[in-house]
Amino acid sequence: MTIIEERHTISVLVDNEPGVLARVIGLFSGRGYNIESLTVSEIDNISKLSRISIVTRGTPMVIEQIKAQLARIVPVHTVRDLTSAGAHIERELALIKIVNSGEDRIEALRIASTFRARTLDSTLESFVFEITGSSSKVQAFVDLMSSLGEVEVSRTGVSAISRGAVADMPIRT
Amino acid sequence: MDGVDKTNTDADNTAATVTGAEAILKVLAEEGVEVIFGYPGGAVLPIYDALFKSNTIRHILVRHEQAAVHAAEGYARSTGKTGVVLVTSGPGATNAVTGLTDALMDSIPLLCLTGQVPTHLIGNDAFQEADTTGITRPCTKHNYLVKSADTLCSSLREAFHVASTGRPGPVVVDLPKDVQMADVTVEEKDVAKVTARYQPQTEPDRAAVRKAAEMIAAAKQPVIYGGGGIINSGPAASDKLRELVALTGFPTTLTLMGLGALPSSDKHFLGMLGMHGTYEANLTMYHCDVMLNIGARFDDRVTGRTNAFSPNSAKIHVDIDPSSVNKNITVDLPIIGDAGRVIELLIEELKAIKFKPDADAMAAWWGKIQSWKSIDCLRFDQSGDIIKPQYAIHRLWEKTQGMDAFVSTEVGQHQMWAAQYFGFEEPNRWMTSGGLGTMGYGLPAAMGVQIGNPDKLVIDIAGEASFMMNMQEMSTLAQYNLPVKMFIINNEWMGMVRQWQELIHGGRYSESYSESLPDFLKLADSFGMKGLRADTVDDLDGIIDEMVAHDGPVLADIRVAKEENCFPMIPSGAAHNEMLLGPEDKAAAPVSEEGMVLV
Ligand SMILES: Cc1cc2nc3c(=O)[nH]c(=O)nc-3n(C[C@H](O)[C@H](O)[C@H](O)COP(=O)(O)OP(=O)(O)OC[C@H]3O[C@@H](n4cnc5c(N)ncnc54)[C@H](O)[C@@H]3O)c2cc1C
Ligand SMILES: Cc1ncc(C[n+]2csc(CCOP(=O)(O)OP(=O)(O)O)c2C)c(N)n1
Numbered sequence: 089m090t091i092i093e094e095r096h097t098i099s100v101l102v103d104n105e106p107g108v109l110a111r112v113i114g115l116f117s118g119r120g121y122n123i124e125s126l127t128v129s130e131i132d133n134i135s136k137l138s139r140i141s142i143v144t145r146g147t148p149m150v151i152e153q154i155k156a157q158l159a160r161i162v163p164v165h166t167v168r169d170l171t172s173a174g175a176h177i178e179r180e181l182a183l184i185k186i187v188n189s190g191e192d193r194i195e196a197l198r199i200a201s202t203f204r205a206r207t208l209d210s211t212l213e214s215f216v217f218e219i220t221g222s223s224s225k226v227q228a229f230v231d232l233m234s235s236l237g238e239v240e241v242s243r244t245g246v247s248a249i250s251r252g253a254v255a256d257m258p259i260r261t
Numbered sequence: 262m263d264g265v266d267k268t269n270t271d272a273d274n275t276a277a278t279v280t281g282a283e284a285i286l287k288v289l290a291e292e293g294v295e296v297i298f299g300y301p302g303g304a305v306l307p308i309y310d311a312l313f314k315s316n317t318i319r320h321i322l323v324r325h326e327q328a329a330v331h332a333a334e335g336y337a338r339s340t341g342k343t344g345v346v347l348v349t350s351g352p353g354a355t356n357a358v359t360g361l362t363d364a365l366m367d368s369i370p371l372l373c374l375t376g377q378v379p380t381h382l383i384g385n386d387a388f389q390e391a392d393t394t395g396i397t398r399p400c401t402k403h404n405y406l407v408k409s410a411d412t413l414c415s416s417l418r419e420a421f422h423v424a425s426t427g428r429p430g431p432v433v434v435d436l437p438k439d440v441q442m443a444d445v446t447v448e449e450k451d452v453a454k455v456t457a458r459y460q461p462q463t464e465p466d467r468a469a470v471r472k473a474a475e476m477i478a479a480a481k482q483p484v485i486y487g488g489g490g491i492i493n494s495g496p497a498a499s500d501k502l503r504e505l506v507a508l509t510g511f512p513t514t515l516t517l518m519g520l521g522a523l524p525s526s527d528k529h530f531l532g533m534l535g536m537h538g539t540y541e542a543n544l545t546m547y548h549c550d551v552m553l554n555i556g557a558r559f560d561d562r563v564t565g566r567t568n569a570f571s572p573n574s575a576k577i578h579v580d581i582d583p584s585s586v587n588k589n590i591t592v593d594l595p596i597i598g599d600a601g602r603v604i605e606l607l608i609e610e611l612k613a614i615k616f617k618p619d620a621d622a623m624a625a626w627w628g629k630i631q632s633w634k635s636i637d638c639l640r641f642d643q644s645g646d647i648i649k650p651q652y653a654i655h656r657l658w659e660k661t662q663g664m665d666a667f668v669s670t671e672v673g674q675h676q677m678w679a680a681q682y683f684g685f686e687e688p689n690r691w692m693t694s695g696g697l698g699t700m701g702y703g704l705p706a707a708m709g710v711q712i713g714n715p716d717k718l719v720i721d722i723a724g725e726a727s728f729m730m731n732m733q734e735m736s737t738l739a740q741y742n743l744p745v746k747m748f749i750i751n752n753e754w755m756g757m758v759r760q761w762q763e764l765i766h767g768g769r770y771s772e773s774y775s776e777s778l779p780d781f782l783k784l785a786d787s788f789g790m791k792g793l794r795a796d797t798v799d800d801l802d803g804i805i806d807e808m809v810a811h812d813g814p815v816l817a818d819i820r821v822a823k824e825e826n827c828f829p830m831i832p833s834g835a836a837h838n839e840m841l842l843g844p845e846d847k848a849a850a851p852v853s854e855e856g857m858v859l860v
Contacts, residue, residue: 103458106406107394118399149587156584162403162423162459 093145095124096171097178097248098155101257103163104130104138111161112140121146121154125180125223125245132259137165139257141248143178143223166257168250175251181244182226187214188237196236203229277447281410282311284445285374285436288417290317291450294345296336296712297321298329302349304376304389307441321712321741324733326353328705330360330431331731334369335709338692339667341495343425344709346373351389354435355396359699361431362400366696367518368493370429372420373401379439380408393435402430403459410443418455427461428582429493461581465598465606472594473553473577474610480551481622482629483511486534489518489695490556490580490600492688498601499523499688502555505604508611510618512630514542516557517680518695525684531630532639535563536831537677540638540840541630543829546571547837548629555579556600559589560696561859569836579603638829638842639681646797650750650821651678653801654722657748658683660805666718667710669693671703671727674756674827679722701730704747708734711743718746718809725751726775732784738814739788746808747816749781752823760826764841765857781818794818833859 102108109128116123124143131139144154151169158167170176184205186196193215200207200217203225209216219229223246233239250256279287285308289297296319301309312320323329326348333344348357354375364371378387394406403423405416416434424432477483485506491498499522506513506529513523514534523530532539534546546552552574557563559578564570567589576592578585579600586595596603643652654675668683669692670676676693685691692710694702707721721728728749738745758773785792791811795804801819808815830841834855840846 106408107398107404110395111398114398149591152587153584156582156586160582160584162419 091147093147094151095143095145096151096169097246098142098144099168099170099248099257100140100142100158100164101166102138102140104136105163108163112158115157119157121150127245127247135260137259141246143246168257170248170250173250176248177251178222178246178248179220180223180226180246181218181220183242184217184219184230184233185214185240186233186237189213192236196233199232205229278444279447280307281413281441281443281445282307284413284447285417286311286315286318287447288414289345292421294318297345297347298323298332298709299347300326300329300353302353302376304350304378304438305347307438308347323705324736325731326356327359328731328734330357330364330373331702331705332709333371334360334364335669335692335706336713337369337371339689339710340713341689343370343372343421346371348375350376350378351391354391354393358396358400361397361433363694363697363699363702364431365400365402367694368429368489369431370425371431372424373431373433375433375435377435377437380437383437393433397433401433404433404435406435407437407440410440410445413440413445414447418450419458422455423459462597463581463599463602465596465603469594469596470603470606471610473596473607474614476551476575476577476594477509477553477611478614478616481619482548482550482626484545484549484552485511485513486546486552486554486557487513487519487522488516488557491519491522494556494600496688498604501601501604501608505608508608510623512545514545516563517693519557520680520691521685521688524686526686533680537681537827537829540636540829540842541633543831543837543840544633545630549574552576555604558585564589565831566834566836648795648798648801648819648821650675650752650825651682653750653819653821654678655682656801657805660802661718661809664718666690666720667714669703669706669710669721671723672698672700673724673727674760675722675724675750677827700727704728704731704734707745708737708743711745720746720748723747723749724756725749725753725778726755735788735790739790742813744813749816749818750821751818752821753778754823781816785816791815794820796820
């Protein structure tokens with residue numbers, strides 16, 4: 089029997105209260121669901137809502153469970169499966185430090201400009217680049233940098249939103 | 262506050278200032294709480310002090326916090342109200358964890374108040390500090406750490422709402438001691454605010470109900486599979502189920518948690534289904550063409566091997582919790598809503614389409630079911646002097662008929678025999694730990710049942726090993742003179758473990774003998790209670806009569822056959838049509854390796 093796993097990006101609007109992230113993460117670890125990426129931040133200091141973006145992988149049955157289990161959490165307001173809802177945008181931001189010298193240093197800078205990465209810091213032996221894009225773009229950039237020197241990476245994880253003229257998860261209602 | 266006249270503020274102002282502890286009791290009273298099961302300690306002393314001064318709420322002092330939670334569960338399950346527990350911080354809270362998990366698994370509405378060290382000490386490894394909200398997050402429906410007096414009342418009120426609506430469950434409110442002593446203004450309850458964040462869907466999608474009616478109307482081999490959700494919905498749901506069964510004439514089976522939703526005497530009732538369910542119930546499930554699941558969660562104890570579960574049926578699943586749907590078994594038609602309401606609408610829809618059961622199909626279907634019934638899978642052989650455990654429970658049932666008995670159980674063989682041989686005519690009469698299977702549940706649960714139903718006959722059908730897990734509660738029975746009957750099916754073994762070891766582990770009885778049991782008569786005597794013992798079949802009826810007639814707690818030590826096994830049994834990992842009916846069956850169906858790893 090082959091088990092077909094799908095990758096889904098799910099957005100969750102929650103009350104920004106103590107413990108809410110622990111509830112979400114505890115749900116995933118307790119029930120054995122995968123987390124590929126999870127980002128969270130308060131998105132509005134008046135409604136005190138946070139938005140969590142989760143990238144997960146599972147069979148359709150598991151994905152349905154994940155959504156139902158998330159929706160059951162009391163401080164959760166809305167759960168939206170962006171992957172099944174239609175067109176959406178996913179972006180990540182990454183900060184990449186590369187320590188190297190000589191030709192490799194010039195190559196790193198050249199690649200950074202092709203990837204439209206910004207240079208945030210530089211010394212004679214290092215750069216810190218900022219890059220935004222899809223996870224695969226970020227990964228490609230990290231892979232290239234890794235071959236050019238010692239690399240340190242900090243990634244935000246995926247942040248996502250639907251395309252089109254409907255604000256289906258408004259911050260204030 | 263100088264110059265302010267404080268004398269009349271209490272009388273004419275609902276928003277009067279009181280201490281946190283007093284506010285807690287005020288909110289409890291406002292929510293209709295009559296009784297709390299608890300155990301004191303440093304971090305809840307202000308609440309105990311407030312209890313001392315007020316006489317609105319009764320406190321039942323248990324002997325262990327786990328028992329407080331089970332007692333509240335028994336109270337809740339038998340009355341339909343939310344059970345309330347009060348324990349101290351640290352060990353008080355951790356002792357409550359088993360009970361909370363039990364209540365979560367069985368969907369029992371509970372509010373558990375835990376004391377906590379003062380807010381400024383939280384995180385300092387203070388004396389009797391435990392991360393109670395952290396520990397109980399996975400074993401509660403929701404929990405709160407009340408860090409400020411401002412949110413005390415709103416948290417408590419929301420906690421009640423969350424515990425008791427939708428799929429019920431336990432809610433913990435962790436109360437730092439300084440919050441209990443702070444000044445609190447008890448604002449009037451704003452229902453809209455209290456219910457804003459949690460609004461479960463109780464009203465089903467009408468089109469789905471209509472679709473269900475059509476599927477039912479077209480069924481030739483239908484079955485109704487009812488569960489604990491019908492009990493959770495309230496007694497009206499059981500009434501509606503009776504009406505639905507009478508209208509359709511459909512065969513109906515119930516889970517362990519659903520027993521009582523349909524009277525056991527109803528001719529459509531097939532008995533319990535599942536691992537220790539009846540042959541006819543399981544085969545009806547296996548061969549049905551339309552399955553109507555109402556308030557049951559396709560538990561593994563019920564489905565057996567999922568890929569062989571009722572392979573040819575169209576499945577309708579009525580549940581209030583969307584996460585119960587398509588979790589274990591994929592269904593054709595989910596209906597999210599309250600069981601009682603859905604059945605009511607389903608009856609309306611069936612009447613609207615002038616539903617008449619297909620007489621020929623039903624006759625043929627019942628014919629098949631009758632042939633499965635004729636196997637008489639619950640037969641047992643009561644010959645000789647030694648009491649068979651099945652017989653003891655069967656006689657207990659027969660001799661208490663018409664007494665509207667409330668029964669709790671511990672966990673093990675006796676629990677399954679109670680489910681098989683004790684018939685329930687009404688909902689809320691059967692208290693058992695289904696999902697977690699907690700030994701030690703039955704005695705404290707019976708205590709809670711008796712508190713909620715003071716004039717009723719309450720019996721804990723126990724195994725001797727389970728009984729010993731919370732037998733300290735005999736002291737509570739004695740203190741409050743709760744006339745609970747402890748009916749101990751004493752086989753001197755952890756029978757259910759012994760049975761698995763016999764059937765699955767080659768008869769290697771590793772650590773499953775109940776060694777060094779107390780003399781139960783002396784034990785009863787030491788608490789000033791009546792103790793009785795039945796050694797032979799001839800003793801049994803007299804002992805039951807004496808137990809039931811006695812006005813006070815009784816411990817009855819029923820010495821039964823030691824090595825009796827509980828059948829029928831679907832071994833783990835097997836399908837409904839692969840049941841073991843009795844000892845003669847065991848060689849024929851060895852447990853698969855896959856099955857061995859299952860519990
Ligand atoms: C030793 C042992 C052996 C066991 N053997 C068996 C066995 O042979 N057969 C058996 O059946 N069980 C057995 N059990 C119990 C089993 O483990 C489960 O606890 C039980 O099957 C679950 O019952 P249920 O499906 O009715 O669900 P419950 O646990 O009662 O859950 C209720 C369901 O109804 C839903 N619900 C709640 N409120 C409402 C409402 N108002 N309206 C609609 N839906 C609602 C809930 O969301 C949930 O999905 C055994 C347990 C033990 C300890
Ligand atoms: C707290 C707890 N520990 C262990 C178990 C595993 N277990 C299930 S049944 C059982 C034996 C129960 O023995 P007894 O109470 O004498 O009942 P019997 O099966 O003999 O009727 C055990 C140990 C459990 N269910 N709960």
